[in-house]
Amino acid sequence: MSADLKTLSVVPNTGRSASRKSTEPDAVAALGRKPRLLDLFCCAGGAGTGYSMAGFDVVGVDIKPQPNYPYPFVQTDALKLDPKFISTFDAIHASPPCQSYSDLAKRNGNADAWPRLIDPIRDVLASSGLPYIIENVEGAPLRNPIVLCGTMFEGLRVLRHRLFEANFAILTPKHGVHPKVHTFDKRKSHYGKTDDMRDFVQVTGGGNCTIAAARDAMGIDWMTKNELNEAIPPAYTRFIGKQLLAHLLATKRAESKLQRNA
Numbered sequence: 001m002s003a004d005l006k007t008l009s010v011v012p013n014t015g016r017s018a019s020r021k022s023t024e025p026d027a028v029a030a031l032g033r034k035p036r037l038l039d040l041f042c043c044a045g046g047a048g049t050g051y052s053m054a055g056f057d058v059v060g061v062d063i064k065p066q067p068n069y070p071y072p073f074v075q076t077d078a079l080k081l082d083p084k085f086i087s088t089f090d091a092i093h094a095s096p097p098c099q100s101y102s103d104l105a106k107r108n109g110n111a112d113a114w115p116r117l118i119d120p121i122r123d124v125l126a127s128s129g130l131p132y133i134i135e136n137v138e139g140a141p142l143r144n145p146i147v148l149c150g151t152m153f154e155g156l157r158v159l160r161h162r163l164f165e166a167n168f169a170i171l172t173p174k175h176g177v178h179p180k181v182h183t184f185d186k187r188k189s190h191y192g193k194t195d196d197m198r199d200f201v202q203v204t205g206g207g208n209c210t211i212a213a214a215r216d217a218m219g220i221d222w223m224t225k226n227e228l229n230e231a232i233p234p235a236y237t238r239f240i241g242k243q244l245l246a247h248l249l250a251t252k253r254a255e256s257k258l259q260r261n262a
């Protein structure tokens with residue numbers, strides 16, 4: 001059964017607050033109100049926080065409870081949302097589960113153990129007619145994706161490639177050289193020679209750093225280690241969110257011009 005407007009209760013979340021000061025007040029003023037972004041498969045809000053920082057009012061959707069999600073939240077299946085609910089937003093971001101597309105699952109030959117939700121969610125997003133972004137790991141079947149990496153953003157210290165497909169153009173920063181990462185692996189030559197609070201780290205299930213280092217490296221101070229493993233750094237979606245705002249403004253201006261000339 002699809003979740004309709006009556007059954008969906010968007011609740012203000014009491015999760016720990018993320019640093020989410022809007023950086024685009026002029027763009028928001030030009031639209032006449034704060035634009036609304038629907039954050040599908042939101043988990044604890046790494047992606048959502050970047051869009052909030054870019055100037056969006058964010059509402060998250062996840063199939064599991066997300067007590068640490070910092071914004072209004074709806075617990076439901078993202079694939080069964082009512083189109084009327086979706087149409088109350090200006091744009092949509094989706095981060096469907098990545099396990100079945102990951103290198104690890106391919107190596108272990110158990111990729112079929114997880115759902116493959118990219119194609120079905122793309123259908124939902126495309127039929128909304130809204131600008132959208134789908135995020136996933138390298139190896140996932142995204143269409144003409146751009147790649148973001150921690151080396152592209154000042155202040156991040158995480159090696160984390162993520163792909164982003166969008167139905168509008170996104171420019172990318174220059175990709176930096178990957179520095180040697182901190183390791184807890186005694187077999188590696190650089191074991192013990194780097195400092196996980198200063199050098200680049202990898203935030204994964206196996207892990208090569210403390211939770212304090214992972215939080216600091218990702219620019220996320222409110223998540224558990226499991227939530228960090230799933231998250232993308234807010235800097236990635238802040239960067240995309242600014243371009244999304246510019247796209248929304250350009251579309252709005254073009255519509256206004258058409259109306260004036262009609």
Ligand SMILES: C[S@@+](CC[C@H](N)C(=O)[O-])C[C@H]1O[C@@H](n2cnc3c(N)ncnc32)[C@H](O)[C@@H]1O
Pocket residue numbers: 040041042043044045046047048061062063064076077078079095096097098230231232233
């Ligand atoms: C990779 S995590 C998202 C991470 C998030 N974008 C971030 O940056 O913090 C994927 C999330 O999808 C959720 N999920 C899985 N299937 C779902 C479904 N059918 N509907 C909604 N959420 C779902 C999982 O519970 C999980 O929290």
Ligand SMILES: [Zn+2]
Pocket residue numbers: 149150151161175176178
């Ligand atoms: Zn890289």
